[in-house]
Every structure is written in structure tokens, then in C-alpha cells.
Amino acid sequence: MLKIVILGTGNLAKQLYTTFSKADSVDVVQVVGRNMKELQQFSEYSTISNDFGAITDADVYVIAVKDDAISEVSQYLMDTNRIVAHTSGAIGLNAIKATNKGVFYPLQTFTKDKAVDFSTVPFCVEANDEKSLKTLKTLATSISENVYQIDSEQRKKLHLAAVFVNNFTNYLYSVGEELCLEEGLSFDLLKPLIMETASKIQTMSPKEAQTGPARRNDIKSMESHLMLLDKEEHITLYKLLSQAIKQAHEKEL
Amino acid sequence: MLKIVILGTGNLAKQLYTTFSKADSVDVVQVVGRNMKELQQFSEYSTISNDFGAITDADVYVIAVKDDAISEVSQYLMDTNRIVAHTSGAIGLNAIKATNKGVFYPLQTFTKDKAVDFSTVPFCVEANDEKSLKTLKTLATSISENVYQIDSEQRKKLHLAAVFVNNFTNYLYSVGEELCLEEGLSFDLLKPLIMETASKIQTMSPKEAQTGPARRNDIKSMESHLMLLDKEEHITLYKLLSQAIKQAHEKEL
Numbered sequence: 001m002l003k004i005v006i007l008g009t010g011n012l013a014k015q016l017y018t019t020f021s022k023a024d025s026v027d028v029v030q031v032v033g034r035n036m037k038e039l040q041q042f043s044e045y046s047t048i049s050n051d052f053g054a055i056t057d058a059d060v061y062v063i064a065v066k067d068d069a070i071s072e073v074s075q076y077l078m079d080t081n082r083i084v085a086h087t088s089g090a091i092g093l094n095a096i097k098a099t100n101k102g103v104f105y106p107l108q109t110f111t112k113d114k115a116v117d118f119s120t121v122p123f124c125v126e127a128n129d130e131k132s133l134k135t136l137k138t139l140a141t142s143i144s145e146n147v148y149q150i151d152s153e154q155r156k157k158l159h160l161a162a163v164f165v166n167n168f169t170n171y172l173y174s175v176g177e178e179l180c181l182e183e184g185l186s187f188d189l190l191k192p193l194i195m196e197t198a199s200k201i202q203t204m205s206p207k208e209a210q211t212g213p214a215r216r217n218d219i220k221s222m223e224s225h226l227m228l229l230d231k232e233e234h235i236t237l238y239k240l241l242s243q244a245i246k247q248a249h250e251k252e253l
Numbered sequence: 254m255l256k257i258v259i260l261g262t263g264n265l266a267k268q269l270y271t272t273f274s275k276a277d278s279v280d281v282v283q284v285v286g287r288n289m290k291e292l293q294q295f296s297e298y299s300t301i302s303n304d305f306g307a308i309t310d311a312d313v314y315v316i317a318v319k320d321d322a323i324s325e326v327s328q329y330l331m332d333t334n335r336i337v338a339h340t341s342g343a344i345g346l347n348a349i350k351a352t353n354k355g356v357f358y359p360l361q362t363f364t365k366d367k368a369v370d371f372s373t374v375p376f377c378v379e380a381n382d383e384k385s386l387k388t389l390k391t392l393a394t395s396i397s398e399n400v401y402q403i404d405s406e407q408r409k410k411l412h413l414a415a416v417f418v419n420n421f422t423n424y425l426y427s428v429g430e431e432l433c434l435e436e437g438l439s440f441d442l443l444k445p446l447i448m449e450t451a452s453k454i455q456t457m458s459p460k461e462a463q464t465g466p467a468r469r470n471d472i473k474s475m476e477s478h479l480m481l482l483d484k485e486e487h488i489t490l491y492k493l494l495s496q497a498i499k500q501a502h503e504k505e506l
Binding site: 067090107108109111114116120121122124146148150153154156157158160161162163164165166167168169170171172173174175176177179180182183184185186187188189190191192193194195196197198199200201202204205206207209210211212213214215221224225228229233236237238240241243244245247248 | 320343360361362364367369373374375377399401403406407409410411413414415416417418419420421422423424425426427428429430432433435436437438439440441442443444445446447448449450451452453454455457458459460462463464465466467468474477478481482486489490491493494496497498500501
């Protein structure tokens, strides 16, 4: 049985807490955070504390706080010889101020009140020694089928890739919604297409799955699309993305 | 029982054929196309012909050919008093050279060898008279639960919106794949995130669902991301999309 302490009370902390509490091989012995009101939600299976000077003994300390608070929180664990791991995609291993440093990064987007099924979430683990790495792998395997050993440089690139496929993609969805609303149309019209586009690349490379006027270099269609756009940022975006798609597929034309 | 003829033998023609053939209230009496080899695949439930001068009598003629061939194909049906409908998002109603013009546009992406479940596909129908419109609605309802009456102007805007959420989104997926491969990482790592991002906006407005450094105006994270990008088009795209997200959420900061 792995004993863990979760530090933090945000979305990710909550979802990890719920999932680990159900895992047979893990015991969440304590949750520590500043906000006593938020902490109440963690009292069902664990002790709670808002005193970072009173952290319980455990095998792994999982820091699930904002990126810029990771180092500060880890300082409370400077003297432990157990593993201190953060859960961020963007922060290096060395941000941890403790002897046995680790990273335990679930590559997924977490929304308030929307439970994520961790069994399919890729966990990217890293540590500064083999034994800690093995423990973090065991911890990740207790809740997920997809565990990857990924170093800090790779993880930063992965986090950047995640910005493209998640944050930027979501922005394109919002442009789609805006264009629908301008015509008095429901955004529901686009939802099945959005699901199918995401579903398609689960089994097909996105490069292969690319369709549309830009791939075909269908200048007439692209020109009539540009005529329909009013906002400067939508026009620039349309041109830039079409140009990039065209370039990526130039050899085929 | 509605009798229909499908004109065309591509992806969409095939998927419509398969789906209509299973619908109780529709009879696909004939499939007409140029390519005799492709036509063979339609012989199970229908007669086939590669002679556009020998089109059978039917209630609705569904033209599922490339955009720039629609007008030409519709000319073979100039003398009929039945409905002649095309299936394109980008082409106006008047491209049809027949008396009873219609549009029967399934808003979805169709991939070779990947069957689409039409029951959830939004069908956008339009016609130049009430009776034809009613018939097209009946035809769409026989295979889909989501039938919308949409005029040509709205449909063009919708098609443009589809380019943003499908073609452009898919390009962002391909950037994600490229960044993974550069680090020797599997694109599989990003797939659950891609599904969750698409799934999230099924119940939440994308504007509300927006996350990431640009929304928080986290300049430090954005700068370190830019340092990791090599390709000029990725840098330009990162800056442009971040700027657009920042602008859309400026008031919150």
C-alpha cells in the first residue's frame, strides 16, 4: 500500500483525490492546502490540514498547486527522504526543493465538476533516481493504463503540443460558434463534426486526415470564404492556416 | 415510400446509399455515375447506370458529386418536375439547373472506409418551394434526428465555420503530432486530450471552456513556449492564436 499526501485543493487535486481514494493499492493519508473551506471536500477518506508545517509521513507527496507555487510548497518537504512530485506539464524537475524529486503529470484537461476517467489519461513520470521513478510508475499504474517515462525537456515540448491541440483548438471552436451565432444558427450544428474530427485522428495521422479547400488548393472556395469574414483576426487566421496547410501538402498538388 | 436516385459514386454517395438502403421509407431506385468500376459497389440494392441520359424516374434526385460538377450534372435533370438537390455546403441553391431545386447538406466529414452514423448528423435542407422543402425534410428525417432548414447564405457561413472547427483544427492536431515526433514521443500521448477537448464543448460554450497561458495572460509561459518552437509558421501561429485568445478574454483579466 502506497501512502500519499496531496498538496493543493484545486480541480486536479480533487480529481486525483477521488480517483486515488478508490484505488486498492493507494491510501491518501492527508490533504494539505491553504483554503479551509476547499479542504472540507477532502475529509471523507483523509485527514486534512491547512498547516504546511504539519505534513504527515507518506511515501509520495503529490503537489497539485499552480505552477508558480510549486517551489514554495516543496520547501516544506526539504527534509524528507520520501518522493516529492509535482503534477505540472510546464515546470522542470528541479523546481522541487527536496532530495527525491519527481514529476507526476497527467496529460489531460481538467474542468470543474466534470469527472475525468483517469484509466485512459497518459501519465508522464520523471524522477532523479531509479527507485523514485519506479514508485511513481507504480502509483500511476494504480489509476491509469498509460504510463510514460518522459524527461523535463520532452515534457515541456509535450505541454506546448497540448496548447496547440487543446487551447488553440478550443479557440477555433469559439470562432465556429461566433460564425454560427452571427447567422442566428445553433452551435449544435457543428458539434457532431467536432467530435468526428477528433475521433478520426485516433486511428489516422492528422496529416493523412487533412481535408478542405487549402489542402486541395481550391483558390475559388478560399476566396469566397474570405469574403464572408468580417473580423480582421479571423481573416488573418484563415489566411495563415490555409497557407500552412497548403505548404504541408504542396508536394501532392 | 420515397423513391430516390443518387448521382455520384464518391465517399458521401456511398455512405448515403448504404444508409438510405436500410431506411424503411426510402427506396434507392438507381445510382448514376461516370465510373463503372465504382458503380459496381452500388448494385446490391439498386440499378446502376453510367449513362446520364438514362436517369430513372424518382421523387428526389440527390447529387453527390464535386462542387464544380453540380451544375453540369443537374442539367441532365432540367426537364423533370421532381426535386433535384445537391449535397454541398458551399454551393448555392441556384447552381441547380432544374425547376424544383433543393439542398440536402449533411454537415459532417466523410472518410473512406469509415462509416458515419447518420442519426446524429445535422442535415441542412433548403428548397425553392414549400412542397419540395417538406419532401426533403421527410427524406432527411428518415435517416437523421437533426434536420434544420437553412438558407444558402446561412449555409455558406456554416460551411466556413466547419472549415475552422474541422480543417483548421485538424491542422493544429498535425502540429501537435509534429512536436511529439521531434521529441521521439508518440502522438498517442495527445489523443485523450484531443477527445476531451472536443467532448467538453458538447455541453459547455467554447468561450467558457477556454484555458491556457493566453487566457491567463501568463506571459512567462508563452515566452518559454515560443523559445521551444523552431518553425516560423508555428511561431506566427502561436503568437496570433494567443493574441486572439487574450483579446477575447481581456475583460476578465
